[in-house]
Amino acid sequence: MSMTVNRNIYMSDELEAIYEQTVAFVANEVTPVGDAWEETGQVPREIYKRMGELGMFSLRVPERWGGLGLGPLASATFAEALGTSTFAGFEANILVHTDMALPHLLNAGSETQLEHWLPSIQSGDTMMCIGVTEPDAGSDVAGLRTTAVPDGDGWRLNGTKTFITGAVYGDVIALAARTNPDDRYGISMFLVPTAAEGFEVARKLDKHGWRCSDTAELVLNDVWLPGDHLLGEVHRGFYAAMQNFQNERMVIVGMGIGAAQVAIDLTNAYTQQRKAFGSSLYDLGAIRQRMAMNQAQVDAARASMYHAAWLAEQGIDATKEMSGVKAFGAEVVNRVMYDCMQFHGGMGYMRESTIERMCRDARILPIGGGATEVMLEEVAKRSYADV
Numbered sequence: 001m002s003m004t005v006n007r008n009i010y011m012s013d014e015l016e017a018i019y020e021q022t023v024a025f026v027a028n029e030v031t032p033v034g035d036a037w038e039e040t041g042q043v044p045r046e047i048y049k050r051m052g053e054l055g056m057f058s059l060r061v062p063e064r065w066g067g068l069g070l071g072p073l074a075s076a077t078f079a080e081a082l083g084t085s086t087f088a089g090f091e092a093n094i095l096v097h098t099d100m101a102l103p104h105l106l107n108a109g110s111e112t113q114l115e116h117w118l119p120s121i122q123s124g125d126t127m128m129c130i131g132v133t134e135p136d137a138g139s140d141v142a143g144l145r146t147t148a149v150p151d152g153d154g155w156r157l158n159g160t161k162t163f164i165t166g167a168v169y170g171d172v173i174a175l176a177a178r179t180n181p182d183d184r185y186g187i188s189m190f191l192v193p194t195a196a197e198g199f200e201v202a203r204k205l206d207k208h209g210w211r212c213s214d215t216a217e218l219v220l221n222d223v224w225l226p227g228d229h230l231l232g233e234v235h236r237g238f239y240a241a242m243q244n245f246q247n248e249r250m251v252i253v254g255m256g257i258g259a260a261q262v263a264i265d266l267t268n269a270y271t272q273q274r275k276a277f278g279s280s281l282y283d284l285g286a287i288r289q290r291m292a293m294n295q296a297q298v299d300a301a302r303a304s305m306y307h308a309a310w311l312a313e314q315g316i317d318a319t320k321e322m323s324g325v326k327a328f329g330a331e332v333v334n335r336v337m338y339d340c341m342q343f344h345g346g347m348g349y350m351r352e353s354t355i356e357r358m359c360r361d362a363r364i365l366p367i368g369g370g371a372t373e374v375m376l377e378e379v380a381k382r383s384y385a386d387v
């Protein structure tokens with residue numbers, strides 16, 4: 001089976017090396033053992049430490065803090081490479097740490113905060129989560145109800161969060177809480193250690209896919225945080241979060257594209273060796289052509305993701321492009337997975353087949369991190385003609 005080589009005009013030698021190193025790492029250390037993690041619903045800590053040692057948590061960290069100081073293109077590359085593991089639950093936990101939670105610290109953290117947190121975040125000793133969603137506030141982030149009120153030298157937090165990836169076993173959460181009750185957008189970001197008194201994992205949630213990823217419902221009951229746990233400017237967290245969501249959307253699609261390519265390669269190989277009607281399934285025009293269209297769509301989604309990443313790397317506001325990539329890419333990945341299961345026949349429906357898990361894992365992509373409809377609104381808002 002020949003895997004498609006990942007090449008595009010945005011790749012440098014450094015990015016190519018990151019891609020190759022990550023693909024090799026997941027092939028050796030994740031794919032062979034991921035089934036056991038799916039059973040327990042947990043990714044072992046050692047794998048995080050190992051990735052930390054290899055510098056995989058340092059791509060976006062500035063050089064003066066011991067990182068590689070790379071930009072969105074590195075994140076897109078890393079996400080796509082991780083996506084080849086076929087265990088998207090594992091990939092989700094990693095990308096939440098590196099690309100959905102860490103940007104909040106990197107973009108808003110003070111020198112003291114960066115100095116305190118970055119070493120153990122890069123080593124994998126401290127795993128980060130992002131805590132925005134609540135039972136009554138998902139797509140409508142500004143509807144969140146968790147409160148943070150000044151108390152002595154710090155803040156007192158109360159509320160609930162749900163669907164928080166990595167938070168059952170994670171260490172610190174970049175968490176959004178309302179600091180100004182009179183302003184719908186009066187939200188601030190905090191660093192909440194999961195060991196804080198009053199912090200509780202109410203439930204470990206049972207999911208359709210991403211089975212090895214731990215997903216938590218959380219309760220904050222009078223959690224007191226020292227003042228230096230406020231991240232960035234008070235009341236400005238909503239706008240900071242919206243900015244950081246661009247990177248989140250990109251890596252969600254990135255992992256999906258990596259997975260979709262593997263699914264196509266697996267399906268092409270399966271249908272080529274599966275005999276029916278006197279030849280192979282792949283020789284039936286209907287299958288071959290549909291798989292070719294799937295390949296074309298994955299290529300298009302990949303190209304548009306890297307283009308959006310490149311725009312962001314230039315410092316250009318790519319909200320419209322990133323939102324479009326999230327909407328389009330997540331749908332493409334799911335269409336591909338649907339066809340790949342279809343062409344595996346009954347075997348594709350069996351728990352023992354890789355494609356069965358990949359289909360379940362992909363279903364969250366058009367929902368999480370900005371539902372497709374919400375993404376399309378972001379594109380539409382920026383598409384009014386100037387008349």
Ligand SMILES: Cc1cc2nc3c(=O)[nH]c(=O)nc-3n(C[C@H](O)[C@H](O)[C@H](O)COP(=O)(O)OP(=O)(O)OC[C@H]3O[C@@H](n4cnc5c(N)ncnc54)[C@H](O)[C@@H]3O)c2cc1C
Nearest residue numbers: 130131132133137138139163164165367368369370371373
């Ligand atoms: C496995 C998993 C992991 C997650 N991890 C995290 C995490 O780590 N941190 C975190 O903060 N959150 C996390 N989430 C939450 C996720 O981002 C939300 O589920 C998502 O934003 C949608 O919010 P909701 O579930 O409240 O759906 P709702 O906001 O209730 O929306 C339901 C549906 O309505 C439609 N819809 C919503 N708004 C509009 C609109 N404006 N126009 C048209 N249609 C619309 C969409 O189809 C949407 O799917 C996770 C969710 C899951 C399932």
